[in-house]
Amino acid sequence: MSARRALRRHPSRRRTTLLAAGSALAALVLTACGSGGPKSGGQTQFVQGSGGVELVKDKDSRQDAPELSGKTLDGKDLDISKDPEFKGKIVVLNVWGSWCSPCRAEAKNLVKVANDYKDKGVQFVGIDTRDSDPANAIAFEKEYQVPYPSLQDSSGKLLLRFPKGSLNPQAIPSTIFIDRNGRIAARALKALGEDELRETLDPLVAEK
Numbered sequence: 392m393s394a395r396r397a398l399r400r401h402p403s404r405r406r407t408t409l410l411a412a413g414s415a416l417a418a419l420v421l422t423a424c425g426s427g428g429p430k431s432g433g434q435t436q437f438v439q440g441s442g443g444v445e446l447v448k449d450k451d452s453r454q455d456a457p458e459l460s461g462k463t464l465d466g467k468d469l470d471i472s473k474d475p476e477f478k479g480k481i482v483v484l485n486v487w488g489s490w491c492s493p494c495r496a497e498a499k500n501l502v503k504v505a506n507d508y509k510d511k512g513v514q515f516v517g518i519d520t521r522d523s524d525p526a527n528a529i530a531f532e533k534e535y536q537v538p539y540p541s542l543q544d545s546s547g548k549l550l551l552r553f554p555k556g557s558l559n560p561q562a563i564p565s566t567i568f569i570d571r572n573g574r575i576a577a578r579a580l581k582a583l584g585e586d587e588l589r590e591t592l593d594p595l596v597a598e599k
Contacts, residue, residue: 444579444591445558450598453574456567457552459484463540464519464529471516472573481595482569483515483588486550486560487541488522489531494564497582498535501566504588505539511596512571517541518549520563570595 447453460470471477485501487494505515519541522528532541542549553559553567558578560567568577568591577591 443581444577444583444587446577446591447558447575450570450572450574450576453570453572453576454554454558456482456484456569456573456575457554459518459542459549459552461542461544461549463542464525464532465540467540469516469540469542477514477516479571480512480514481571481592483513483592484518484560484567484569485515486518486520486563486565486567488520488563489527490522491563493582495531495535497564497584498531498537500583500585500588502535502537503585504592508592508596509538511592513592513596515539518544518560520544520547520550568592568595570598 458470458472460468460472463469471482483501483505487498501515505513516539517537519525519528522543522545525543525545528541528543531537544550550560553575558567558575560578560580562580564582566579566583566588567575570576576595579587579591
């Protein structure tokens, strides 16, 4: 009898875990393609910058970015923390989906700034979320001539790796700015223009 009970309990525990993950993803879905989202309630000392970009000016107060790895849209393995192309660079992490109108509106700005800042030690990377068919995301990248890779994250699991209380992505689109030491320096919960991207990046590029 005890063995049978154990077998019955195990699926129940698995369902509970899946429900918890689903609830967290639902919170992100509610803010999808919005102009903003709920603010973090943690102890990170961030200030509201121009254009609604939140900044952590004190480098010692920044939190470490999580490990972000997986398959890119072109089928390659990518681990941002280990890939030599990202080592010692500022990383601009853009969360997007091909179904998202604001993502389309900001795509040309991201592409322009990514190309302009490539020689300044800045590397862009996307996280494509909630695209059940990768063909749509690939077509999006081709249409806008996106020069940087995007990790596939149709379920939103990568987004859940960001620590609570940090400048974590809480809307689609979101853009996270990670400094040269792998720490979260800024966040935007909306589509960004060229000027906003440059105004956020320039101080990070100037940091020693």
